[in-house]
Amino acid sequence: MLLVAPLVLYMIVLYALPVVTMLLRSFNDPTWSLVHYRELMDDSVFFNTLVNTLYTAFIVTLGTLVLGYPVAVALVRAKKWAPLIIVIILLPFWTSVLVRSYAWMVLLGRHGLINEALMAAGLIDRPLRILNTALAVYIGMIHILLPYMILPIANALRQIDPSLARAASGLGSPPWRTFLQVTLPLSIPGVAAGGLLVFVLSLGFYITPAMLGGPRDITLSMLIANQVDQLNWAYAACLSGVLLATALVIIAACRRLPGIGNAFKMSAR
Amino acid sequence: MKSILPSSVVGLILIFLAFPIIVVAAVSFSSANYLTFPPPALSLKWYRVYFGAENWLNPTWLSLWVAAAVVVLSTLLGTLAALGIARLPRPLRILVSGLILSPLIVPVIVVAIGVYYAFSRYGLVGKPIALVLAHTSLAVPFVVTSVTATLAGIDPRLEQAALSLGATPRGTFFQITLPLIQPGVIVGALFAFITSFDELIVSLFLSGQGAVTLPRRMWEDLRYAIDPTIAAVSTLTIVLTAVLLGAAHWLRKRSEQNRTLVTSSAP
Numbered sequence: 001m002l003l004v005a006p007l008v009l010y011m012i013v014l015y016a017l018p019v020v021t022m023l024l025r026s027f028n029d030p031t032w033s034l035v036h037y038r039e040l041m042d043d044s045v046f047f048n049t050l051v052n053t054l055y056t057a058f059i060v061t062l063g064t065l066v067l068g069y070p071v072a073v074a075l076v077r078a079k080k081w082a083p084l085i086i087v088i089i090l091l092p093f094w095t096s097v098l099v100r101s102y103a104w105m106v107l108l109g110r111h112g113l114i115n116e117a118l119m120a121a122g123l124i125d126r127p128l129r130i131l132n133t134a135l136a137v138y139i140g141m142i143h144i145l146l147p148y149m150i151l152p153i154a155n156a157l158r159q160i161d162p163s164l165a166r167a168a169s170g171l172g173s174p175p176w177r178t179f180l181q182v183t184l185p186l187s188i189p190g191v192a193a194g195g196l197l198v199f200v201l202s203l204g205f206y207i208t209p210a211m212l213g214g215p216r217d218i219t220l221s222m223l224i225a226n227q228v229d230q231l232n233w234a235y236a237a238c239l240s241g242v243l244l245a246t247a248l249v250i251i252a253a254c255r256r257l258p259g260i261g262n263a264f265k266m267s268a269r
Numbered sequence: 270m271k272s273i274l275p276s277s278v279v280g281l282i283l284i285f286l287a288f289p290i291i292v293v294a295a296v297s298f299s300s301a302n303y304l305t306f307p308p309p310a311l312s313l314k315w316y317r318v319y320f321g322a323e324n325w326l327n328p329t330w331l332s333l334w335v336a337a338a339v340v341v342l343s344t345l346l347g348t349l350a351a352l353g354i355a356r357l358p359r360p361l362r363i364l365v366s367g368l369i370l371s372p373l374i375v376p377v378i379v380v381a382i383g384v385y386y387a388f389s390r391y392g393l394v395g396k397p398i399a400l401v402l403a404h405t406s407l408a409v410p411f412v413v414t415s416v417t418a419t420l421a422g423i424d425p426r427l428e429q430a431a432l433s434l435g436a437t438p439r440g441t442f443f444q445i446t447l448p449l450i451q452p453g454v455i456v457g458a459l460f461a462f463i464t465s466f467d468e469l470i471v472s473l474f475l476s477g478q479g480a481v482t483l484p485r486r487m488w489e490d491l492r493y494a495i496d497p498t499i500a501a502v503s504t505l506t507i508v509l510t511a512v513l514l515g516a517a518h519w520l521r522k523r524s525e526q527n528r529t530l531v532t533s534s535a536p
Contacts, residue, residue, distance in 0.1 A: 006349060
């Protein structure tokens with residue numbers, strides 16, 4: 001009891017209270033009411049930003065799933081190459097989001113590597129506009145969040161009894177059928193955990209869309225920062241409430257899915 | 270199964286993961302004044318710019334100091350809490366770990382403007398202490414999860430044995446428990462360091478003019494001038510991260526070996 005007290009006190013005073021007090025500004029500015037939330041209903045900037053944030057999170061979750069699943073399978077199966085694959089997954093994982101977003105600026109810019117390579121190969125005459133588009137945001141965020149998808153899936157795959165797949169192929173099942181009917185269904189807890197993690201983390205993204213996106217690729221986090229800069233505290237608090245509530249509702253809704261209990265332990269890297 | 274997962278596909282995805290980091294490192298050794306790849310010639314001039322510029326070195330020192338203070342504070346608070354959490358009654362345990370781990374899921378922007386809102390009333394914005402206090406909240410979950418994981422792997426009979434052989438609770442803690450959880454504590458401390466050293470969003474609000482951290486300085490640089498200095502800085506931080514990760518991995522390996530030694534020597 002005594003051992004936990006200092007940290008609990010610290011977290012209440014320096015973390016929870018500041019956040020809650022700030023969020024309260026959305027209810028009590030200037031008097032207690034839901035007027036700020038009601039105003040959100042016919043606010044088209046808010047609506048478009050919310051839709052864009054959710055849509056981006058969805059695309060990024062899908063992208064990390066498609067790219068992450070094969071890597072997870074390879075990681076679990078690899079013997080000699082496993083340490084190399086782990087390093088390739090973990091080093092970008094721990095490199096700051098700022099540095100990785102910057103790397104994509106270098107790669108995707110007008111005179112970036114991708115454009116130069118495509119022009120040198122004669123595939124295009126003029127540089128493509130990739131940087132400052134939604135596509136650049138998707139690429140950057142998928143790159144940053146990919147490990148959060150790979151690790152839970154690899155975890156789930158590792159727990160599958162290998163004799164099940166052997167039994168299936170011993171009974172004459174072709175590899176693709178063994179995969180679809182045995183391995184894939186058993187790995188669903190990992191997919192659910194990874195998907196939830198990536199989706200929820202995507203919702204809060206700020207640096208990557210600000211650096212790689214165009215003027216229309218605004219996320220909720222960017223809108224919040226923007227409103228704080230203009231000292232619109234009530235509106236910023238309102239948006240923060242919506243962002244936080246969205247994340248919590250999604251987590252609560254997925255709580256009963258298999259494998260979710262471990263999802264947020266994974267997020268502790 | 271091999272036939273339905275060509276290794277070339279996996280290879281391409283792994284290149285997608287690793288390539289951006291390799292490119293940043295390559296650009297940092299370029300002799301060109303603008304971002305171009307491959308570099309026309311190799312040079313160390315961007316590293317020379319970095320190490321010769323006060324407006325790069327000062328933020329670097331600040332970030333290192335802030336991160337060091339965060340390590341001390343979060344490791345101390347986090348380790349104590351991890352030791353205590355397991356002994357709490359169940360409903361309280363869920364509540365407490367919910368509070369402590371919540372920074373992992375609460376969007377950082379919400380935390381950032383919350384502490385900005387509170388700290389600005391006490392004139393803390395622009396002071397390094399504000400960054401230390403806020404980064405510690407973000408770093409604590411990593412310490413707690415790391416120490417808790419190590420604690421779960423410890424045989425409780427070791428503590429019981431020490432106590433039954435007449436050791437005081439204090440002596441048991443310092444001579445048995447602490448050495449056993451030490452690797453988890455150090456790994457947690459390393460993660461806390463990286464969390465603070467790389468943190469940008471909270472710093473954007475709390476740095477003000479007086480406490481500009483390295484990520485904040487890089488962020489400002491990216492808005493105005495894109496020269497390869499930032500690639501050199503990025504490469505240095507990547508190397509630092511890699512070294513710390515390597516250290517964490519080595520410690521984990523060593524603690525696993527120690528654990529098997531302890532259990533295998535038990536009758």
